[in-house]
Amino acid sequence: MESVDPSIRCPRLGSDVPFYYCRKCGENGLPCFKVFDCWWEIFDVVAYLRDELSPVDFERLKGTKPKEKVLSLLEIIEKAKKNASEPPAQ
Amino acid sequence: MALRKIVLSEDEMPRQWYNILADIKMNPPLGPDGNPVSPDALAPVFPMNLIEQEVSSERWITIPEPVMEVYRIWRPSPLVRAINLEKALDTPARIYFKNEGVSPPGSHKPNTAVPQAYYNKVFGIKRITTETGAGQWGSALSFACSQFGLECKVFMVRISFDQKPYRKTMMGVWGGKCIPSPSMETKAGRDVLAQYPDTPGSLGIAISEAVEAAVSDTTGQTRYSLGSVLNHVMLHQTVIGLEAKNQLAKVGEYPDIIIGCAGGGSNFAGTAFPFVLDKINGKNIEIFPVEPAACPTLTQGPFVYDHGDNAGYTPLLPMHSLGHNFVPAPFHAGGLRYHGMAPTVSQLVNEGLLEAKAVSQLEAYEAGLIFARSEGHIPAPETTHAIAQVVKEARRAKEEGKEKVILFNWSGHGCLDLGAYEKFLAGELTNPIFTEEEKVKAAEAFKNYPRPANLKSR
Ligand SMILES: Cc1ncc(COP(=O)(O)O)c(C=O)c1O
Secondary structure (H helix, E strand, O other): OOOOOOEEOOOOOOOEHHHHHHHHOHHHHHHOOHHHHHHHOOOOOOHHHHHHHHHHHHHHHHHHOOHHHHHHHHHHHHHHHHHHHOOOOO | OOEEEOOHHHHHOOEEOOHHHHHOOOOOOOOOOEEEOOHHHHHOOOOHHHHHHHHOOOEEEOOOHHHHHOOOOOOOEEEOOOOHHHEEEOOOOOOOOEEEOOOOOEOOOHHHHHHHHHHHHHOOOOOOEEEEOHHHHHHHHHHHHOOOOOOOEEEEEHHHHHHHHHHHHHHHHOOOOOEOOOOOHHHHHHEEEEEEEOOOOOOHHHHHHHHHHHHHOOOEEEEEEEOOOOOOHHHHHHHHHHHHHHHHHHOOOOOOOOEEEEOOHHHHHHHHHHHHHHOOOOOOOOEEEEOOOOOEEEEEEEEOOOOOOOOOOOOOOOOOOOOOOOOOOOOOOOOOOOOOOOOHHHHHHHHHOOOOOOHHOOOOOOHHHHHHHHOOOOOOOHHHHHHHHHHHHHHHHHOOOOOOEEEEOEEEEEOOOHHHHHHHHOOOOOOOOOHHHHHHHHHEEEEEHOOOOOOOOO
């Protein structure tokens, strides 16, 4: 019983990911918003994250509703414009 | 002799895409100031001709001839009567699938990649950037750009890049440049790498990099491209459903049930929207977008797997992953949560014109095998979700003794996803049945994040 970190198929990426990826790839280092949908088949991810996260973060994750694509794009564009106007650090 | 493939000649191809925005009411997205977002705000990343399509409410939009010419490389795609699948399921249903796996990159994605490349080209753009997960979209855009002499730069999420080297090669063959993300090419990437050199990346980072690469080109000749979710993508994909409608009409059929897998919603929308129009006008059709299974709530009880096995196709799956005693902790997510789904699809679900369905990973792979062993073609893992729902509906038709006509979209082949099948065949997906001891161990292991041990360092 060596392997305790199974990987499953990420429906957003289309390739296999271990849990540690899903645990951190969401916004601000939170788990991915789909983490419950994907991992409940493998282990009790709800109980696990309820223990692991602060109550505030857990509630935030539970209630995560990503912005509409167009709105999130606009935010990314604004950030990219700012990044592009900064000279690359050497 | 039963007819298997229903083919259209090239001159029977649809000449226009169907725009559902003509027939449904959508609230425009509101910006931070509470006002509707102006389409112009997207101009740094999309050419104006595509932005016009994004907000157009014209019902029919003509497919430009140069796009038709490239479509003809693989379109019209065959509509296939899945006779062997019907036999395997012993169903009275007649099952038809639209084979979108016949495109050069192997999925439906080029239906929009090609027009997007074309509209960028006529707008004077020289270079397109995008992000990709496992590479289906990056491959499709690379192919499309090669057809119109555009450069293509694809930021591929690192964890997938390391797992799917052939996708990078495929993009390279078409002249696309595939870069693992985060990369040193953008400030967004450099910032992440400085903090987490071993990061597996994420879609969020890859999008930021692709957008930055587009807006930072001061010549204005670079734009960004998105493979799903947006209205213009749904529009371009309707070529699937429009062809299917003509093909079914040729054999005097009309679907009772329409099924497509739904990630961002594009292949589903492309197949279903031309029929949604009929449903709005009174036709009686059931239309199901299918997602990977959502976490069940306690009220629903644990997920119940159906391993009905009529033809001996399911010996690999003696039980579902958690054994029969597993009950997840109570959790109410409110059913299917259409995160990241096309707004038009969500809207139609809200209006009750579509009914979302969920299938589990194991059900999906099982259905993929049933399909491959009956119809031959190996479906992409996304596609297997649609097939799992088809299997359920075919069995329901049998129970009800009804000769239903089922249409589904076979969105792509899985010949570059064999790793996933290998795991499934080896039983690895079927036995993550954690003992109590293993659960404790797993919890310990997960605590040690970050632990990117299975990533190749480069
Ligand atoms: C073969 C295949 N089918 C379906 C999808 C899901 O995307 P969408 O929902 O936009 O059709 C993908 C996405 O990569 C895919 O590659």
